[in-house]
Amino acid sequence: MTAFRTLSLAMLKGFVRDKVTLFFTFLFPLMFLVIFGLILRDVGADKTRIAVVGDGQVVSALRDSGVLELEQYDDVDAAVQKVKDGDLPAALIVRGQQLEVRFAQSDQVKSATVLGIVNGFVDKANVAATGQPPRFTFSAEKVEDASLKPIQFLTPGILSWGVAVSAVFGSALTLVSWRRKQVLRRIRLAPVSATSVLSSRLLVSTGVALVQGGIFVGIAMLPVFGLKLSGSWWLAIPLLLLGTISFFALGMLVGAFAKTEEAASAAANIVVLPMAFLSGTFFPVEQAPAWLQAVSKAFPLRHMNDGMLDVLVRGKGVEALAVPAAVLAGFALVVGFLASRVFKWEE
C-alpha cells in the first residue's frame, strides 16, 4: 500500500512539474475549445441583408419584424448595382403602392427566401387594407431539435479528445522513458508487483482526466460560450474514467512498440489525431458522409464522444451509456491484453 501511494505521489509530482505536459493536457485542448467556441458562436444567427429604396407601410413592417436586415439606398441604380456586384442578394424598390424586387440569380436559396418574405408582408398589408379579419391564421412555436449550438457539441468532443490525448501520451511516454532510463528494471529488482506500479500510473491519469473535465466544462459554461449542462451530466464521470482506462491501455500498446520518446510521441499522434477528426471532436459527426460515419464507429473515441454528448447536453439517462461503456470496456480489455503480451521490461 505504501509503495502504491508513494509511486502515485511521485508520478503526480512528476506530472505537475512538467510544464510541457501540463500545456498539452490542459491549455492545448482549451485553446481549441475557446477558438472554435468563439468562431462558431454566431453561426446560423446571420440575417439576410437586402437593399431598400424608398419607404412605406410594407418596409416599416419588415423593419419592425427584424427578419431581414435592410440597407437603405436613395438611388435605384446604386441599389441594383449592389445586387449585380454580388454584395447583396436582392434589392427592394418601393414606388408608392408598387413594390419591385430585383434579385441575384446566382443565390437561388437566398433570393427565394427574400421573395417569400417580402411577398408575405405584401399579402399581410393587403389583408389589413381590406379591413376584414383574416380567414386563415397560423402561429409558430420553437421546438428543441437534435441539432445543437456549437458549444454544446464542442465541449463533449474536445473533452473526450483531451482525455484521450493525455491518457495515451501519459502512459506511452512514461513506459518508454522508464524503459530507456532503466527505471522499469530498477522496479523489477524491487519486491513490488507490476500491478501496483501500473495502477498507480492509472490513478494519476484518471485524476488528471477528472480535473480536465472540471476545467473544460467550467470554462465552456462561462456566459461567453454559454454551455448548458443537462441534469444527468454526472453520468459523464464514469464514462470519463472508462475512457481514460481504454486510452491508457492504448498508450501502453504504443509504448511497448516505441523505442524512444520521440517515436512514442509520433506514434501516439498518428493514432490519436485521425481518430479525433473522424470521431466528431471538432464537428458533429452527423454532418459527415454516411461511409465516414460507419468508419468512425470503429473508434472508441467516437463512442466516448457519443456518450458524452448524450449525458452532458442531450439529457439522456444511464441507458445512453450502455453502448459507449461496452465498447470502451471491450476496447480496454482487448488492447490491454495485447499490450501485456508485447510488454518489454527492457530494450
Next chain:
Amino acid sequence: MTEERPAVVVRDIRKSYGELKAVDGVSFTVAEGEFFGILGPNGAGKTTTLEIIEGLREPDSGEVRLLGESPWPRNVKLLPRIGVQLQASSFFEKLTAKEQLQTFGSLYGVSPGTAADMLELVGLADKANEQENKLSGGQRQRLSIACALVHDPDVVFLDEPTAALDPQARRNLWDVLRAIRERGKTIVYTTHYLDEAEILCDRVAIMDEGRILALDPPAVLVRGLDAPTHVMVQKGVLSVVDASALDGVEEAHENEVTLTISTRQPAPVLSALAERGALDGLQVRTATLEDVFLNLTGREYRA
C-alpha cells in the same frame, strides 16, 4: 570474511547472444563482506555477468547462488537483500534527490525519514531539494548509489559507478564506496579503471572476451608478474653509466628531465642512491594491474 558462507557463488555460467559468447564459462565466489571487483575493457562480459547474478538474465548454463538462493526466476524473497545500482539516469522524472530516495525506498517499505538519511552517506544532504536533472554527473552517480542502498541490502551490485566521472568526483565516490564497505556490506562492482580496482578491491577478477583471466587480490596479481620496479630521480644527480653500475640494476636510461632505473631489487638500489645523496625528485613505480592485463592478454589495456 567468513569462508563458510559465501555471499555469491557462480559456477561455470555461460551466455551467448547469437554467435557472440558474452559470458563463456565464468566461476567465482565472493565472501560475505568482501569488496569484489570485476574488471576489464568494454565488451568483456562484465555487465552480463553482473546481470545474471542479480537475476535479471537467465544464464544459458551454469549455476548462481546469491545468499544461498537462486536469483532466477525473479526471486522476490531475495530482492530486499540485494541492492542494484543501474545507470546514473535511472530516476523518476522531475523529482528531487530526497524524493527519489523516498520513492525507491517505498518500493521496499522503507520509511521516508530513513530514506532521506541516505543522502548523508553519499554527501548529498545539501542537495536534498534539487531536482535530479540539476545535479552534476558525480552527484547523480552518488544519488543512484544511495538509491541502491536505501533498503539496507546485504549485497550491493554496482555497475561501473565511476565511469565518465572527473578525477575529483571519482575520488569522492571512492570515499562513499569505502563507507559502504565499513557498514559490512558485500560489494560486487565492475569497473574499467584498473588503478581504482587496485585501490578499492579485496580481490579482482580480470575479464576479457567473456572469460576470467585471473582472480586474486590486486597485490598478489601484481607481485605474481615479477615485473621490474622503476626508480626515477631527477636528471643529473647521477650519470647513466654510474647508475647502470649499481648492484641489482638491470637497465638505466634518461630523458631531458628524468633518470629511470629498472630493477627487481629496489631496496639495495634505493640505499645505494641514498648513500650518494642522489634521491632528488625520487619516484618509485611498481607494476600495476595494467601491466597484469598487458601480460595476460598480450595487448595494451584500453578502457
